[in-house]
Amino acid sequence: xxxxxxxxxxxxxxxxxxxxxxxxxxxxxxxxxxxxxxxxxxxxxxxxxxxxxxxxxxxxxxxxxxxxxxxxxxxxxxxxxxxxxxxxxxxxxxxxxxxxxxxxxxxxxxxxxxxxxxxxxxxxxxxxxxxxxxxxxxxxxxxxxxxxxxxxxxxxxxxxxxxxxxxxxxxxxxxxxxxxxxxxxxxxxxxxxxxxxxxxxxxxxxxxxxxxxxxxxxxxxxxxxxxxxxxxxxxxxxxxxxxxxxxxxxxxxxxxxxxxxxxxxxxxxxxxxxxxxxxxxxxxxxxxxxxxxxxxxxxxxxxxx
Numbered sequence: 001x002x003x004x005x006x007x008x009x010x011x012x013x014x015x016x017x018x019x020x021x022x023x024x025x026x027x028x029x030x031x032x033x034x035x036x037x038x039x040x041x042x043x044x045x046x047x048x049x050x051x052x053x054x055x056x057x058x059x060x061x062x063x064x065x066x067x068x069x070x071x072x073x074x075x076x077x078x079x080x081x082x083x084x085x086x087x088x089x090x091x092x093x094x095x096x097x098x099x100x101x102x103x104x105x106x107x108x109x110x111x112x113x114x115x116x117x118x119x120x121x122x123x124x125x126x127x128x129x130x131x132x133x134x135x136x137x138x139x140x141x142x143x144x145x146x147x148x149x150x151x152x153x154x155x156x157x158x159x160x161x162x163x164x165x166x167x168x169x170x171x172x173x174x175x176x177x178x179x180x181x182x183x184x185x186x187x188x189x190x191x192x193x194x195x196x197x198x199x200x201x202x203x204x205x206x207x208x209x210x211x212x213x214x215x216x217x218x219x220x221x222x223x224x225x226x227x228x229x230x231x232x233x234x235x236x237x238x239x240x241x242x243x244x245x246x247x248x249x250x251x252x253x254x255x256x257x258x259x260x261x262x263x264x265x266x267x268x269x270x271x272x273x274x275x276x277x278x279x280x281x282x283x284x285x286x287x288x289x290x291x292x293x294x295x296x297x298x299x300x301x302x303x304x305x
Contacts, residue, residue, distance in 0.1 A: 001273065002029035002057035004050055004080075006071055008036040010148070011085060012062040015114070019262035025270035030055055047071055051078030058108075058273060061085060066158030069094040072109075076101040081108040081273050083265070087167050087285050090158055095282040102278055109278040110269050113171035117264040118243025119255045125176040127248060132233040133177060136204075136212035139227045140169045141220035144198070150305050154196070161196030163288045166216040170284040172228060172243055179207025181287050186295035191303040198303055202291050219303075 003026040005012045017038065020026045030042045032050050037043040044050040051074070058081035061071050069089045075082050076098065088111045089095050095111070102109035115121070142165055144154070153159045160167070174181065185203040190196070202214040226242035235249040246253040259267065272279055
């Protein structure tokens, strides 16, 4: 199936284009970006121009989240199957509207939570089944200058700030511990020169009553940490390296390896298209929006990329 990447920023070039190149189902046929092009591939400045060219197939929307909704609406209106990078939209209402648009158009809509595809997320979920969770501690600290160099939009209005990577942790949390998550408190550190938080400290209550805390920070210049530690009535479990490593009771669980996160996403996308189905999950987004709503904002020193 012909495929087009919409938005040719870092995530598209680092993850989406290589995954499509390895796919047996998708073939890169076009890109959409007003400023950047991929060598040897037809390029368009807008989704409307792509549709007007006669393109039919699937797209991944890799733009900044502030414009994702409008771009997805145009793609679905043009009869295209749509994968949404995370966070999928700016609001739950927007996700609901796109779901309705996809249903009317007979197209697949896929909210892609790539961290759920990390090697050890499924084994972690399986081990937690039937066990009583006592406490969850999330530490998601990384260097914005390394992972988002010069991407000012991420700290601007609608960019989600530290929740852009932090939502990956929440996508894993809601995958391995299904059920409602209530945000009971949040502190947001907002740089004086930007609108979105550069760090956050969250308190949550899980479906079974357990407490969870998340330490999210975009200013980590030393060791990067992407870890979820869960204490249960049957010992502790740690998911580290963004879900790539699993330790249970202090013992490392060997990984079976296999395809990478984005390769698995595209395999899932292909299966959904083949089945004429959609896969839309807005739970991680809902948690972030609640944290931003109830969070106590604290001004911190200006940030410079």
